[in-house]
Amino acid sequence: MEFVSPEGLRLDGRRPMEMRQIRAEIGAVSKADGSAVFEMGNTKVIAAVYGPRELQNRSQQISSQALVRCEYSMANFSTGDRMRKSKGDRRSTEISLVIRQTMEACILTHLMPRSQIDIYVQVLQADGGTRSACINAATLALADAGIPMCDLVTSCSAGYLNTTPLLDLNYVEDSAGGPDVTLGILPKLDKVTLLQMDSKLPIDILENVMQLAIEGCKAIAKYIREVLLENTKQLEYRRGV
Amino acid sequence: MRGIQLPLSQTQKVRLQKALEKLESLSSKVNSNASVTISDSISVNHEDSVLKGHGTADLNGEVVATVCGIVERVNKLVYVRALRSRYKPEVGDIVIGLVVEVAQKRWRLEINYSQNAVLMLSSMNMPDGVQRRRTSVDELNMRSIFEEQDVVCAEVRGFQHDGLHLQARSQKYGKLHRGQLLSVPPYLVKRQKQHFHHLEEYGTDLILGCNGLIWVGEHIEGKDDMVDDQVNESAPEAVLPSKNYVSLDQEKNYTTLETRKYICRAANAVRVLSTLGFNITLEIIKGVVDLSLSMNLDIHDMLGSEFCVLVAEKEAERRSSNKKR
Structure with missing residues (x-):
């Protein structure tokens, strides 16, 4: 199948290096300590953060740092064919683990000993790149909850189809079975916190694809910063003196 | 951006936008570029030594923020004041909490902090007002003082090895009843000299807990009502018919309709201010209640979008007039 036309356009009309439109909104769940909605094209994810709060299970207590928990789920209506999925299936447990590890790396857990932070992410619309969208939404929600972090984590995916590196794959490109690299970075520290790849890539091409994904992550980071700064300013001026 | 979730008509939207813009213009002159987000670097003068406070971290010799908030500087100290976050206790704060557990010699209270707070039996006044060592009998009778799900007002005593401790060594602290x-969000409540307020004209009490929990209830006289109980008990029971007791009891548990309405009005005023994200102080709450009274508004209409827009406009007016003075 042809994923990049001779004119250099992808199936949804983007250029290979182009990202889908992103949109973020803070404060979607009123009862949560922090919450956000993140959209990348047709992919839409909602995240809610509760905590730091008292541990539900005392035996899990860590006296020097906070416990981070994460639950990923996919709404039944999020995909094309409506499917009833069991809660603890393999895919969602794996993604929960990935998100938890990525977020734990940037949260300064030692500042909140003997407490727990719960992150709940749910996919409302799935169109490829849900993993990245979930991580971005979780970052925003954590920042909204006022949880100290050493840096924002942003994530973006990239692939390699028809001998062209492609940024931010959608569902059709994702299911083509080609290499799919999901990358999470700390933009300020310039460090990689997450790197996942399906199928294989030659090492020299991997570097190109990774570079592309890094550029994508940085663009997302820039946007997320703007959203957070605007939100902070709003809260401050509304509050007044 | 955190939007205000209210069904607004087109004109209301425009009015709210206008009021918020006015508020923005009023505040932006004070500190326009003090807002930071996570991992923004904070400019400091490196010649002087810098003390890094809360919400900051060191990154390759640079001071960076670890939370979203406002940069504050006090002499050498640089810190970031987070806006939306859980409550951060300070010694002497007045907080309101919910009892979640009655444990050995202590109650555990949920106070919107990252851990539950501890209120020791020994750090509160006994209901009989006598200072003495707490016996095992007192310990067994702890549920007669506070039970699970009770709302309690106390003061932050400090951190001990096993967490945050509270104390309630005065008549003004203790169980709260007959109110809402x-x-x-805790950042809306500013620390002030006075957190207990008595709204005389409405006959209600208002307690602004530093942890973002606010109590509006019927006014309770400062006198020690437990002492009254003792007097009653010492009086020979045969003299007082038991019916009389019931009516006395009822009177104690009865709040007049008028007062209840005022409680609801004050509570709704707080709700409106919190949805708008405005600072919550006694004067502002009073202003909103008076506004609703002067408009002859029903209590439930106070949560409607029209009143919300009106409050925003009034607040903009108030702040600008404060500025001129």
């Missing part, structure tokens, strides 16, 4: 508990 409201929860707002």
